[in-house]
Amino acid sequence: MDLMNTDTALALEDTTRQYDDSLDPLAGLAATRLLDLNSPTPLYAQLASVLADYIGTLGAQGVGRTLPSENECIQMFGVSRPTVRQAIAELVARGLVRKERGRGTFICEPRIIHDITHIFEDDMRAAHRQVKFYVLEHGDVTTPPELREIFGRQTKHLYRVLRQRSVAGRLIGIEQRFLPIEFKRHLTSKALNGHDLFSFLKLCTQAESFSSVNTVRAVSLDARTADQLKVPKGSAALVRESAYYVDQRARTPVMYGIVTFLAEQYQLKFRSSIKLHAEPAEEADRS
Template sequence: MIDKNSPIPVYYQLKEDVKSKISQGVWAVGQCIDSERELVETYGVSRMTIRQALGELVQEGLLVREKGKGTFVCEPKVKQKNMMSFSEIIARSGMKLKTKVLEFEIMEDIEELKDVFNSEKIYRINRMRVVNGENIANEVVYIPCEYLEVKDKSVLEGSLYKILEGKGYTIVNSETSIQSVIMNEEYSKLFEVEKSVPLLKTYSKNMTEQDKVIFIEEAVYRSDKYVLEVNISSRGEGKLK
């Protein structure tokens, strides 16, 4: 299982083998994996190597350590790294996605959106994203009617990105603010949970290559099920906002 003569670091080989066992169901979600001592005997490597491999898997959210109990397999999370529709993220992860359209209406002369959109009529679309049977994300989208002609709201159960691309609008950039929010009674009902779970709220302006804002999205995610990875670079004129 481990080739010590390979140019690939031993800890990385071990890490990949543990990931493979998890994906194959050798260790199921919620199950405690072998102890460090057992892994040392199985793989014939040092305890330091074991700890490095497991430490990275903990950072990646595949494992969780519980003091005095052991290391357990985590439930897989929805992970977003770059500009990609939620539908595409779920499709790539192999999970099952269902989208519920909670509200759909046309709003007129919205004062707070006039600085963003030069449009008199704007769609407000409220959708719940259900992944593997659980409510994971609530998205409220504001988009001018001229960008998205909707004759049947069932079309909104799919990817808005793909609908917009079909009309010649490709989203390549997003200005997003992120904050944590506290679970309250409203969110508890919305996500259909009785226990308190961590939530992540985002507000984003989604734009074309010409910096034309196509839609605004206000979203709330269960951050115990969703991970948003942000890459920050100091190259060029990039700024932190």
């Protein structure tokens, strides 16, 4: 019997089963959100949608809670085990749950979504989430060779700041910033522990806006960074490197940043315009 026939037989058999929604909100949801066997949407995707809605109804109170077991999902929704496993895998990929061997599947803290065209702290304020910093290191450093191309070969020293970044009490990243040495008079330890650096950039430059050049890459954390983020070595992370300029033509650098985020807790998004080729594809192929 193939997977669809297995799911069909189980779902038809399950249509007469009654659920007690006092046992768990998901049981009540299963009774009202019957999976559609005739839908072009795969059953695992339908089930993942129902489970995601269930996680959403729990809100903050659901974080750390276990999802029903595979057997419980099979009983409630009348689907096969492979379908349940595919649905759970979808939730894991979306960062909604995590699986722990021998323990079960747990609801995660929602991922932090950041529009890369905005200042991170502004996005968090708009979402009513408090951002805090903890300074690990700060002081003068010799300009790294790769940054001389940005700040100029005559720039012998920069001011470096290394901080932990947390959102709503959750440690999510490590930020390393390099700034012109003359800016350091504004950057006391007390100020660094309480503020984002863009307010200082505005104070130092009197600029109302900045341009930036960004790159994002996926990495596995080395031992030192993993220790700073309090996660196992090799954990997945996203690294965003950004050069900030006081003008739109990227001629006057004011800061270079390397921010490492835990991948399971963070999601980047950005808006962009797409310039199409002037010639239709057919004409270009003939030329």
